Amino acid sequence: MKIKIPATSANIGPGFDSVGVALSKYLTIEVLAPREEWLVEHNLEFVPSDKHNLLIKTALKVKSDLPPHHIKMTSDIPLARGLGSSSSVIVAGIELANQLGNLQLTADEKLRLATQIEGHPDNVAPAIYGNLVISSYVNKQVAAVVTDFPPASFIAFIPNYPLRTSESRGVLPNQLSYKKAVAASSVANVAIAALLTGDLIKAGKAIESDSFHEPFRQKLVREFYPIKQTAKEIGAYATYLSGAGPTVMVLAPKEKEAALIGAIQALDLDGQVHVLQVDTKGIQVQEN
Numbered sequence: 001m002k003i004k005i006p007a008t009s010a011n012i013g014p015g016f017d018s019v020g021v022a023l024s025k026y027l028t029i030e031v032l033a034p035r036e037e038w039l040v041e042h043n044l045e046f047v048p049s050d051k052h053n054l055l056i057k058t059a060l061k062v063k064s065d066l067p068p069h070h071i072k073m074t075s076d077i078p079l080a081r082g083l084g085s086s087s088s089v090i091v092a093g094i095e096l097a098n099q100l101g102n103l104q105l106t107a108d109e110k111l112r113l114a115t116q117i118e119g120h121p122d123n124v125a126p127a128i129y130g131n132l133v134i135s136s137y138v139n140k141q142v143a144a145v146v147t148d149f150p151p152a153s154f155i156a157f158i159p160n161y162p163l164r165t166s167e168s169r170g171v172l173p174n175q176l177s178y179k180k181a182v183a184a185s186s187v188a189n190v191a192i193a194a195l196l197t198g199d200l201i202k203a204g205k206a207i208e209s210d211s212f213h214e215p216f217r218q219k220l221v222r223e224f225y226p227i228k229q230t231a232k233e234i235g236a237y238a239t240y241l242s243g244a245g246p247t248v249m250v251l252a253p254k255e256k257e258a259a260l261i262g263a264i265q266a267l268d269l270d271g272q273v274h275v276l277q278v279d280t281k282g283i284q285v286q287e288n
C-alpha cells in the first residue's frame with residue numbers, strides 16, 4: 001500500500017493559521033512487510049528511523065497497538081521551507097493508523113486529529129482534502145470549508161536555507177490592538193471573498209495587505225522584497241510568504257509565468273524557482 005500526501009502553502013497573506021492550498025509536491029510512504037519493530041527507511045539526515053519518527057509517533061497517537069511495519073518514506077517537499085513538510089508527515093501518520101488499524105476515519109475526523117497534533121489547521125487541512133481550505137480552530141473545535149482555487153500560476157522561490165516555524169513564530173507580537181485586529185480581519189475577509197468569486201486582482205491586493213504576520217517576518221527572508229518588487233513590475237497578482245517561510249510564493253496570471261520565472265532567476269538569489277500546480281486530491285491511498 002502507498003499513501004501520498006501533497007505539500008501545502010499556508011496563510012496566503014492575511015489567512016494566518018487559517019487558510020492553505022494543497023500543491024504539487026508530495027510525501028509518499030510505502031507500507032512494506034510487518035516486522036518486530038518499526039523501521040522507517042528514508043534518506044534524510046538527523047531524522048529517526050524507528051518508532052520515534054514523527055510518522056510513527058503520530059500513527060501510534062491515533063492507535064497505540066498498531067502492528068509494526070517496514071515503511072519506505074520518500075518526499076520532494078523540502079524541509080523547514082514553508083511548504084508543510086511536517087504537516088504532510090502528520091497527515092500520513094494519521095492515514096497510516098487509519099489503514100493499518102482499519103479505523104474508517106472520515107476526512108473531518110482526520111482533520112480534528114491532525115489539528116490537535118499540529119496546533120493549527122492551515123497546512124493539515126489542505127493536505128487532507130486537497131484544493132483551497134479555509135478553517136478555524138477555536139475552543140478545540142475545528143471548522144473547515146474546502147473550495148477550488150481560481151486558475152492561477154504558483155511560482156515558488158524556495159531559498160537554500162531552512163527557517164524553523166518556531167523561530168518564525170518567535171518574531172510575532174503577543175498582542176494586536178482591537179482596532180488593528182478588526183482592520184486585519186476585514187482584509188482577510190476580502191481576500192477570501194475575492195478568491196471565492198475568482199477576482200484574483202482584488203484577492204492579490206488583499207493578500208499583499210496582511211498585517212497579522214508578514215510585516216514582522218519579512219526581515220527573516222531577505223529574498224522577499226526583491227521578488228515582490230520584480231513580480232509586481234511584471235504583473236503578478238500577489239507575492240506572499242508561504243507558511244512561516246522562507247519560501248516566497250508568487251501568484252500570477254498563467255500568461256505571465258515564463259516572464260516571472262526568468263525575472264526571478266535573473267535576480268540571482270540563493271534558492272530555486274519551482275512552478276507548482278494546485279493538488280485537488282489531498283490524501284491518496286493506493287492498494288497494491
Ligand code: HSE
Nearest residue numbers: 010016017165243244
Ligand atoms: N500558520 C503557520 C505559521 C504555518 O505561519 O506559523 C506554519 O506552521
